[in-house]
Amino acid sequence: MAQSARHEVVVIGGGAAGIATAASMLKRRSGLDIAIVEPSDTHAYQPGWTMVGGGIFEPEVTRRPMAGVMPKGVQWVKAAAASFQPEDNCVTLEDGSTLQYEILIVAPGIRLAWEKIAGLEETLGKNGVTSNYRYDLAPYTWELVRSLKSGRAIFTQPGMPIKCAGAPQKSMYLSCDHWLRAGVLGGMEVEFRNAGGVLFGVQDYVPALMEYVEKYKIALKLGSNLIAVDGTAQAATFETKDGEITREFDMLHVVPPQVAPQFLADSPLAAESGFTDVDQHTLQHVRYPNVFGLGDAGSMPNAKTAAAARKQAPVVAVNALRQLDGKGPTAGYDGYGSCPLTVERGKIVLAEFAYGGKLAPSFPTWLIDGTKAQRLSWMLKADFLPWLYWNGMLKGREWLAGPGGLIAQ
Template sequence: MSASAFLPAAVNFRPLMFKLNVSSKFVRHCRRHQRFSTSRSLNADSYEVVVVGGGAGGASLSNIFARKSKSVAVIEPNPEHYYQPLWTLVGAGIMNFGKSARPMAAVLPKRATWVKDKVAEFNPKDNTVTTEGGKQIKYEYLIVGPGIQLNYNQIKGLPEAFETPGVGSNYSKLYVGKTTEALQRFNGGDALFTFPNTPIKCAGAPQKIMYLADALWTKNGVRSKSQLHYNTSLGVIFGVKKYADVLTEITRQRNLNVNFKRNLIEVKPDTQEAVFEILDSSETPKETVTAHYDFLHVVPPMSAPDCVRNNKDIVDAAGWLDVDKDTLQHKKFANIFGIGDCTNLPTSKTAAAVACQIGIVKRNLLQVMAGDKPTSVYNGYTSCPIVTGNQKCIFAEFDYNAQPMETFPFNQAKERRSMYIMKKDIIPYVYFHVMLKGYWEGPGIIRKMFRLGMA
């Protein structure tokens, strides 16, 4: 409960400080809540903290600030919350889709107001957001975390091609089942796996499904008459050399073809062909190559949601929420913080990254609310458990500098069954039962324990 609940409308803070030896920071905290309490009673659509998005970051932070602030609103249109890292296993037929879902009402705090709508417009100069339904919501502090937008329609022939055999995508609840069906029906031939020419969430997922398909088709007896091709827009198979070296060797041993600098631009379902532009081509327009497919896993181009990228006041030149990479505070508006996939943080967009960002936003926003400057610094930690086959996983962890930042006291670049169990069972449990409630800020404490407190 805030301090203002115990204070009368007009408090003389000077004698109170003298008698109780209250710090000046506490006084500023009380005054701020006192002002907010007055304005809150006059405007039902005004809140101290507004959280945009009910995903991993939004749900976790709304639970935290529902316990720490006077009033919280969460703007989220979806009735269900999904733990999307499980969709690789769902697409491979290993897990049931329902295991990844919870009712949104079960993960958002009961003490918060849930606005079941989408944000249409941010008005940071007025400290308001406007929803698609026309509601204007005022805030003192804003947390922006609506996630990332999937742009299937930027690939010619999509999303229509998902209605034809052999085409799927683990990145959407609409199409992850198509992946499962296509994998099961595959009887050999050409299998294509793609990585688009944009930042994406979970950058390891495009190749995880290839390793799982390889394992499944080996088990089903069709691998020997199949050719698997990983067409990536990147110039490397993975951004951290330690893990890239191991993954390169795995693709070599398993006869998985990797083609760099290839970006999917069109799907032709009638002829079962995929068209890729060659990104390092010197021609204008760029040279293309067409490949036949019997199975195609599509990873769409992605961007910040339209409501974010269309507001030039809050985004960088590329359309991502423009926040300080250390503090996660907006570079222009001090009462706005960003979290997760919609931001321009130079690290991989994963749930593990969000977990660490939660603690940074929590501490820094509380400091700003108390009238101080934010001091907590995010090191760019992120994690990508790369499932490489039947109950095998490489557990990649790294920082802003693409340097390994491993938690466990063994080489995590080695394929291990223990790390597969961590990915499949332990992390989802922590996510639903600890992180979303606001009590998990990443494995930093565990890492220190394994290293006896040493760096």
């Protein structure tokens, strides 16, 4: 018989956004009754997978047991959510059991829709087809990069939204840097096929990135969307404004289309996009005031990055606690996102921006000028940010995150 339980706060998702929010709430109010619904045994620092694919990190350093990152005092419900009944303040899990809540926080992440590219799933991890968007495939990226001495390498990017919109390029630049250092770049033909119309969405960072596109002699193909892969023939088919074209490859780094998880998209909580329908500043649901959404599954028009979730978590923590107390939201999220673009081993273009593409640097420009490739930015990405993630963000310590952006109370 299906069980039912009740909690003050139910968090859907034990990824970066869900864990950080629960930890931030407990920092403000210890003893709060919080349940986190998460089926996975492991928690991944996904920004590290680019570095795995570039031969800089070992894959193991990007993963830890889920039990080790759950905030002390929360109840971990090791199950998957199946549906929402917001009118009844209820979540139904896949086993048929239900959770009642006073506050619901929706942070299940985004779904990688590999199946939307014909022939892709059966050839991933072989025939030169790889992706840094999966833990088990990032090492294969590095294996391919090291073994290739000549041939064609194609890097793809689908239409938005995707998590970490810079990741498709990061993989390409790090690969090219290795080939340059190994003295084989001259024998490589590198293409960047991006379904979008621009190299990067915030214009201020494009000049620095274009320097590297030119340095590595990358053929930039915009408006080119991957629709099919034939692994055995090592051929990829793209949709372009001039019709379909097929390109042979020796290496294909694929970024899959990305969509809201189906149980969310099918629910009363979803916006037309399928993502949680929230106010882009307060992160409160537009129809259900005791529901909040953040992270990659939110409908906000920000870049979907771990850094965005780091800024959103304190906002949701403050506003959700106020809602629990029968008060209105006082915290506001400004759309901050960060994308450290690894343009070569040892240098990064540190893109930081808010809603509307407005630059939002965390450091003074005399220290780090994000619009230029810098060594200090690399140290930040390789050393400081992983440490900050595990020891700060997931533990409710709001360094570089809060209470900045809060509306005066």
